[in-house]
Amino acid sequence: MKTGRFLTAALYLYGIAILVALYLPLLSVGFASISKSRYLSFPVRRYAFEWYGEALSSGTVADLVVTSLITAALVTLVSVVVGFFGALAFARYSWRYRKLFQKFVLLPIFFPQTVLGLALLMWFNAIGIVPSWKTAVVAHLVWITPITTLIIAIRAYSFDPALEEAARDMGCTTLQTLKEVTLPLLAPGIVSAGLFAFLLSWGNFPLSLFTTGADSTLPEWLYAKMVSGYSPLVPTVGMLSVFASALLLLIAIAIPFLINRARSTESA
Amino acid sequence: MDALQRRLGTLYAVPAVALLVLSFVAPLLVVAAFSTMPQGVFSLLHLPDFSAYGTLVTQGYWQSLLWSLFMAFAATVILFVISWPLAFGMAKVFKRFTLVLTIGVVLTLFVSENIRLFGWVLTLMKGGLIDGYLGAWFGGGLEGALYNVPVIIFGLVYVYFPFMLFPLAQGIAMVPDDARQAARDLGASRWQILTEIDLPLSAPGIVVGSLFTFVLATGALAEAKLLGGSAVIVMAAEVETAFTYGQDWPLGSALSMTLIAIVAVLAIFTIARIDLDSIMGRRG
Numbered sequence: 001m002k003t004g005r006f007l008t009a010a011l012y013l014y015g016i017a018i019l020v021a022l023y024l025p026l027l028s029v030g031f032a033s034i035s036k037s038r039y040l041s042f043p044v045r046r047y048a049f050e051w052y053g054e055a056l057s058s059g060t061v062a063d064l065v066v067t068s069l070i071t072a073a074l075v076t077l078v079s080v081v082v083g084f085f086g087a088l089a090f091a092r093y094s095w096r097y098r099k100l101f102q103k104f105v106l107l108p109i110f111f112p113q114t115v116l117g118l119a120l121l122m123w124f125n126a127i128g129i130v131p132s133w134k135t136a137v138v139a140h141l142v143w144i145t146p147i148t149t150l151i152i153a154i155r156a157y158s159f160d161p162a163l164e165e166a167a168r169d170m171g172c173t174t175l176q177t178l179k180e181v182t183l184p185l186l187a188p189g190i191v192s193a194g195l196f197a198f199l200l201s202w203g204n205f206p207l208s209l210f211t212t213g214a215d216s217t218l219p220e221w222l223y224a225k226m227v228s229g230y231s232p233l234v235p236t237v238g239m240l241s242v243f244a245s246a247l248l249l250l251i252a253i254a255i256p257f258l259i260n261r262a263r264s265t266e267s268a
Numbered sequence: 269m270d271a272l273q274r275r276l277g278t279l280y281a282v283p284a285v286a287l288l289v290l291s292f293v294a295p296l297l298v299v300a301a302f303s304t305m306p307q308g309v310f311s312l313l314h315l316p317d318f319s320a321y322g323t324l325v326t327q328g329y330w331q332s333l334l335w336s337l338f339m340a341f342a343a344t345v346i347l348f349v350i351s352w353p354l355a356f357g358m359a360k361v362f363k364r365f366t367l368v369l370t371i372g373v374v375l376t377l378f379v380s381e382n383i384r385l386f387g388w389v390l391t392l393m394k395g396g397l398i399d400g401y402l403g404a405w406f407g408g409g410l411e412g413a414l415y416n417v418p419v420i421i422f423g424l425v426y427v428y429f430p431f432m433l434f435p436l437a438q439g440i441a442m443v444p445d446d447a448r449q450a451a452r453d454l455g456a457s458r459w460q461i462l463t464e465i466d467l468p469l470s471a472p473g474i475v476v477g478s479l480f481t482f483v484l485a486t487g488a489l490a491e492a493k494l495l496g497g498s499a500v501i502v503m504a505a506e507v508e509t510a511f512t513y514g515q516d517w518p519l520g521s522a523l524s525m526t527l528i529a530i531v532a533v534l535a536i537f538t539i540a541r542i543d544l545d546s547i548m549g550r551r552g
Contacts, residue, residue, distance in 0.1 A: 007361075011362070012362070014354060015365060018354060019369065021426075022429070024388075029387040085279075086283065093274070097278075099544075103539045108292050111487070112504060112531065113487070114504050114507065115528060116295070118511060119296050119298065122298045125310070126298050142288070153548065199378035200377070202378070204380070205380055206490070222380065222382050226494060227494070241379075
């Protein structure tokens with residue numbers, strides 16, 4: 001059905017306005033991060049990058065980055081492996097409790113993350129595990145594994161079951177079929193699930209809040225500083241965290257693009 | 269073949285189920301058990317006396333609960349209204365712009381919500397981006413935009429926008445164009461198409477989006493802390509205080525249990541009625 005030209009134009013404008021509003025706060029943080037004065041006030045009169053130098057040379061920040069990186073890497077690894085098999089059970093195979101499984105996997109996404117984190121803290125306490133960044137990995141997994149499962153499941157829904165059957169008819173074992181047919185077919189879903197897992201873990205605060213014990217991740221440290229008073233390092237470290245995410249995304253987008261180009265020049 | 273499918277399906281579900289039983293179901297059970305313990309204890313080796321629930325009722329915690337529920341409800345309604353036109357555009361009108369919007373919105377999810385909310389503090393505060401530049405250019409200013417209830421609701425709307433937008437767009441994409449065209453050919457007005465075709469047929473998306481935003485906003489913490497200052501104390505903040513400053517795990521657990529109960533009832537009730545295969549597009 002055709003939508004009127006005026007309405008279409010209005011919808012485009014509305015979409016652009018919303019995008020601008022979504023990124024406006026990041027603009028403020030960006031401005032604040034290069035403001036020279038210790039006490040921020042707009043309009044910014046003098047710009048300087050000295051806070052970036054200070055943040056990059058700070059040992060505290062380096063520790064936070066390492067903790068956040070290791071946490072995100074482990075979360076990505078586990079959630080993608082579990083999500084890969086989960087997605088096949090979710091979308092691909094017909095088995096008795098599939099519908100129930102789908103609903104069960106979805107449930108944690110709906111729970112407030114701070115409450116999930118607290119519940120885990122008490123559970124670890126009850127079974128005698130001291131909270132550290134390792135327990136934060138488990139906390140992130142509760143929320144992020146359902147998301148990787150869903151992302152890979154979307155891909156699994158669209159693949160043709162006949163391909164697996166054909167492989168099996170040709171004499172492939174279950175393991176061979178999984179490795180040679182299923183895994184390559186789901187690869188794009190696995191990559192985007194991995195990207196989501198890493199970035200969601202990297203930026204997550206509510207799940208880390210109660211579960212990191214004496215350790216601290218980058219978003220946690222930022223929150224503590226924000227609540228306890230302004231520090232000129234907060235916008236700078238915040239922007240560095242944003243740049244790190246952006247860099248990772250660019251790399252993730254560029255790699256398949258470069259591979260494709262290399263392939264097409266090879267064949268040409 | 270069917271036997272193999274059944275076996276593989278069951279086998280492949282094991283890691284996810286094991287993970288969730290150990291890190292989701294078991295912890296929730298521990299919270300439930302702790303909430304019945306006498307106040308001030310740190311282990312489960314006591315006789316349950318349910319005193320924490322008594323404190324919860326008598327100490328006025330219901331006010332925080334009501335604030336959390338009210339603000340979550342307001343945010344959900346506002347989000348539905350502002351997301352609908354955009355979701356409609358994404359599903360039915362825009363072509364390549366849908367991809368731009370999708371990427372643009374998803375990218376914000378990757379930035380810690382603290383940083384984004386802090387950005388709003390810098391934008392809205394006195395001497396912040398808006399106030400500062402308005403003052404410098406026009407002499408006027410933006411006074412008192414922070415630290416009140418509306419700005420907390422604004423923060424919730426901002427943070428949970430993607431959780432409403434994407435399910436809505438998915439829901440609207442499920443409305444067949446033929447049905448809309450037929451209604452129009454039969455003389456339905458724009459309003460009638462909206463209320464009798466679009467809204468009912470995209471109901472699964474509306475339900476999932478509203479459920480997401482409502483339950484996540486009910487348990488939200490950072491919005492009220494960063495944008496709201498101490499204007500109101502939300503339920504998640506009461507829980508945090510009980511565990512940290514209060515050192516009262518049973519009370520914190522009882523407070524958590526009220527949140528968990530609300531979320532669980534709404535989520536289980538809704539998810540049970542939704543066919544995920546049809547939403548996500550299963551073949552055959």
